[in-house]
Amino acid sequence: MSFLKHLKTAALAATLSVAGLQFAHADGNEQFFPLQSYRVGPYAAGGTGFFGGFIDYLNLVNTRDGGVGGVKLTWEEGETQYEVERGVEVYERLKQRPGIATWNPLSVGIAYALIDRVTADKVPLLTINHGRTDTTDGRVFKYIFPLLLNPYSETSGIVNYIAGKEGGTDKLKGKKIVVLYHGSPYGKETIPVYELLAKKYGFTLQQIEVPHPGNEQQSQWLTIRRVKPDYVVLRGWGVMNPVALKTAQKTGFPVDHIVGNVWSNSEEDVIPAGDAAKGYVAITTVAAGAQYPVLQDITKVVYGAGKGNLQDTKRIGSVYHNLGVLNGILNVEAIRIAQAKFGKRTLTGDEIRWGLENLKIDEARAAALGAKGLFHSINVTWDNHEGDGRVAFQQWDGSKWNVVSDWIAPDWKLLRPIIEKSSLTYAKEKNVKVRKSIDD
Amino acid sequence: MSAVALPRTLPAWTWPLAVLVIAFGVVPFVASGYVFDALLIPFLALSLAAVGLNLLTGYAGQLSLGTAAFMAVGAFAAYNFNLRVEGLPLLVSIGLAGLAATAVGLVFGLPSLRLRGFYLAVSTLAAQFFVQWALTKFSWFSNDNASGVIDAPSLEVAGIVFDTPVGRYIFSLSIVTVLTLLAWRLVRTQTGHHFIAVRDNELAARVIGVPVLRTKLLAFAVSSFIVGVAGVLWGFVYLRTVEPAGFNLDRSFQILFIVIIGGLATIRGAFFGAALIVVFPLLLSRVGSFLFGGWFDSGVLDMSQRIVLGALIIFFLAVEPQGLVALWDRARKRLAPA
Numbered sequence: 104m105s106f107l108k109h110l111k112t113a114a115l116a117a118t119l120s121v122a123g124l125q126f127a128h129a130d131g132n133e134q135f136f137p138l139q140s141y142r143v144g145p146y147a148a149g150g151t152g153f154f155g156g157f158i159d160y161l162n163l164v165n166t167r168d169g170g171v172g173g174v175k176l177t178w179e180e181g182e183t184q185y186e187v188e189r190g191v192e193v194y195e196r197l198k199q200r201p202g203i204a205t206w207n208p209l210s211v212g213i214a215y216a217l218i219d220r221v222t223a224d225k226v227p228l229l230t231i232n233h234g235r236t237d238t239t240d241g242r243v244f245k246y247i248f249p250l251l252l253n254p255y256s257e258t259s260g261i262v263n264y265i266a267g268k269e270g271g272t273d274k275l276k277g278k279k280i281v282v283l284y285h286g287s288p289y290g291k292e293t294i295p296v297y298e299l300l301a302k303k304y305g306f307t308l309q310q311i312e313v314p315h316p317g318n319e320q321q322s323q324w325l326t327i328r329r330v331k332p333d334y335v336v337l338r339g340w341g342v343m344n345p346v347a348l349k350t351a352q353k354t355g356f357p358v359d360h361i362v363g364n365v366w367s368n369s370e371e372d373v374i375p376a377g378d379a380a381k382g383y384v385a386i387t388t389v390a391a392g393a394q395y396p397v398l399q400d401i402t403k404v405v406y407g408a409g410k411g412n413l414q415d416t417k418r419i420g421s422v423y424h425n426l427g428v429l430n431g432i433l434n435v436e437a438i439r440i441a442q443a444k445f446g447k448r449t450l451t452g453d454e455i456r457w458g459l460e461n462l463k464i465d466e467a468r469a470a471a472l473g474a475k476g477l478f479h480s481i482n483v484t485w486d487n488h489e490g491d492g493r494v495a496f497q498q499w500d501g502s503k504w505n506v507v508s509d510w511i512a513p514d515w516k517l518l519r520p521i522i523e524k525s526s527l528t529y530a531k532e533k534n535v536k537v538r539k540s541i542d543d
Numbered sequence: 544m545s546a547v548a549l550p551r552t553l554p555a556w557t558w559p560l561a562v563l564v565i566a567f568g569v570v571p572f573v574a575s576g577y578v579f580d581a582l583l584i585p586f587l588a589l590s591l592a593a594v595g596l597n598l599l600t601g602y603a604g605q606l607s608l609g610t611a612a613f614m615a616v617g618a619f620a621a622y623n624f625n626l627r628v629e630g631l632p633l634l635v636s637i638g639l640a641g642l643a644a645t646a647v648g649l650v651f652g653l654p655s656l657r658l659r660g661f662y663l664a665v666s667t668l669a670a671q672f673f674v675q676w677a678l679t680k681f682s683w684f685s686n687d688n689a690s691g692v693i694d695a696p697s698l699e700v701a702g703i704v705f706d707t708p709v710g711r712y713i714f715s716l717s718i719v720t721v722l723t724l725l726a727w728r729l730v731r732t733q734t735g736h737h738f739i740a741v742r743d744n745e746l747a748a749r750v751i752g753v754p755v756l757r758t759k760l761l762a763f764a765v766s767s768f769i770v771g772v773a774g775v776l777w778g779f780v781y782l783r784t785v786e787p788a789g790f791n792l793d794r795s796f797q798i799l800f801i802v803i804i805g806g807l808a809t810i811r812g813a814f815f816g817a818a819l820i821v822v823f824p825l826l827l828s829r830v831g832s833f834l835f836g837g838w839f840d841s842g843v844l845d846m847s848q849r850i851v852l853g854a855l856i857i858f859f860l861a862v863e864p865q866g867l868v869a870l871w872d873r874a875r876k877r878l879a880p881a
Binding site (some may be wrong): 142143182184187188191192195196198199211212215216218219220235286287288289291292315529532533 | 575576577580581585626679686690691692694695781782783784786788789825828843844845846
């Protein structure tokens with residue numbers, strides 16, 4: 104009987120919510136995070152780590168500080184499996200909730216599909232470390248924020264790192280670099296900028312696609328073996344990365360000459376590759392490890408209270424988890440900054456956009472947040488939505504990542520004109536007004 | 544007993560008319576943005592694709608696994624016509640996109656003159672691989688966008704902009720209605736009977752004078768046109784962004800399953816099947832997260848929904864191999880007064 108009753112309530116609830124009559128239960132002092140997460144499918148490892156870290160940080164802020172300025176942070180997840188149409192469905196479903204702060208899909212495909220939607224709804228869309236490069240130009244993309252690192256800065260950072268190992272950019276002349284990229288919008292995003300850098304520095308370049316999801320790479324590595332490059336840049340995602348490292352070992356390519364990009368830099372990429380990954384180097388905007396004070400707080404306060412999101416606590420402090428935490432920090436700081444101007448209450452998406460466009464975290468503030476060494480700094484402005492973030496390189500020693508470089512700057516000056524050219528083309532194609540100031 | 548004798552059978556067009564009246568006259572006023580943007584619009588686009596495939600597979604008996612490729616051709620063709628021909632009305636670019644899909648469909652329909660059944664299905668796979676490869680390889684198709692993703696233009700017809708959820712719904716509904724009516728009409732003509740004759744027995748059809756080759760190619764042409772337009776709806780109206788990878792083999796299978804589950808060789812079946820495949824998983828996920836959301840994470844819930852949906856499909860097909868349409872008709876007969 105009680106089960107039937109339960110079922111009846113459920114059926115009623117489902118009908119009501121499908122009809123769009125959401126149970127709005129924000130009490131006016133909440134800031135809501137709709138999470139388009141993915142915990143199943145080929146990219147589940149990234150999804151569970153990132154969204155786990157994000158939720159852990161929101162939980163920490165709620166439990167330790169009682170929210171941001173007294174405003175509680177709330178969230179709800181919708182499973183997307185990293186598929187665009189499911190991401191869109193979750194967007195349409197969760198956007199009806201009051202007090203939405205920002206969208207953080209962690210998927211280039213979903214982000215692309217949301218650009219028009221968030222712009223119409225005036226809510227920021229964050230694509231930390233990834234996204235569409237020209238959204239860096241805040242004059243055209245008012246609500247899109249590729250925070251810390253866009254694909255072009257990443258490319259420039261990687262080429263600068265290789266140059267450093269060779270003894271300067273002038274030594275790149277005549278070197279051979281192969282870029283092995285994932286066959287998706289994300290993977291293809293950097294093709295032109297590698298070509299540009301190859302022309303500028305005079306290295307020979309070959310870019311080879313690995314079809315999604317990347318389980319099969321024999322023929323690609325046979326080509327690499329024939330080409331005999333000095334470096335292979337791995338622009339992978341998910342299962343493609345360990346397969347690449349293992350296949351490299353089989354074909355006899357030295358692993359320390361493979362440089363991973365920012366989505367090929369996690370424990371989940373190297374542990375499945377076993378020995379084959381020892382000595383592999385990858386770029387990052389967030390250091391791995393649980394020794395940073397903010398991670399210590401999460402372990403103590405959140406996991407101590409049994410509210411941690413990761414099922415496997417060994418993953419606390421892993422790259423994806425730390426990136427999720429960092430994403431939480433950036434979101435929360437933007438809200439804090441916006442609250443200072445608009446008041447300590449539930450803010451609108453547009454007010455949080457203002458907060459993001461004034462998001463400045465220098466090294467001192469990073470240290471105050473318990474994130475010294477976890478990441479370097481960020482400085483977002485209304486026309487630069489990436490925000491001058493710095494990158495580091497880390498090497499896998501078989502059991503953990505070690506940072507092996509300083510925090511270095513990509514060549515922003517070189518990239519900005521290309522970004523503006525692309526964003527202005529977009530503005531023309533879509534009839535978007537180019538902003539003149541933050542209030543525009 | 545002196546009950547007024549109602550006519551036992553209503554005219555065939557009563558039901559479709561009633562559905563249309565509700566779809567145009569009632570739904571726009573009662574449904575929410577979520578229902579339009581996340582349920583009805585993808586439902587309409589996939590239904591239309593299934594109507595197209597049903598003409599080819601259900602009526603003419605030509606098994607195809609290239610549906611998503613023809614959708615991709617439609618979407619990318621419409622984008623390029625719209626982008627490159629100044630001042631071309633949107634509806635014209637959609638029509639031209641359908642014709643582009645028709646042309647590609649005809650090329651990949653040619654093997655059907657020699658191949659049948661599974662062999663044909665495998666040869667249509669070539670369309671699936673070739674189209675995705677071509678769209679990725681030649682960046683011209685995506686206006687040299689580095690990631691190969693294109694953005695949809697705004698939906699404007701004769702000065703009216705359909706950019707609200709209701710507007711987009713009406714826009715898709717009108718296109719789907721017109722094309723579905725044409726398909727419905729087509730299967731009732733001589734040509735439609737030719738389709739069925741070719742499906743049921745090619746040799747016999749040839750003997751009674753059906754032009755088999757022409758009929759097969761015509762089926763490919765009409766089907767690809769409709770599927771191409773469905774691709775435009777999927778890309779321009781639903782997702783509003785398109786990448787070639789979005790039209791992969793999974794999508795082809797999805798539409799084939801819609802046709803099989805809904806009922807082969809029925810126009811209604813396409814809509815029934817699409818409803819089950821699009822709407823039902825969402826309903827399950829909402830009920831699931833309401834009932835069990837506190838106990839399991841969303842990943843576990845999602846996997847269990849797949850199991851439930853799979854089991855349901857097996858159950859439906861075991862109970863009624865002719866698809867949901869036959870199930871529906873039987874239920875109606877049983878409920879109707881004897």
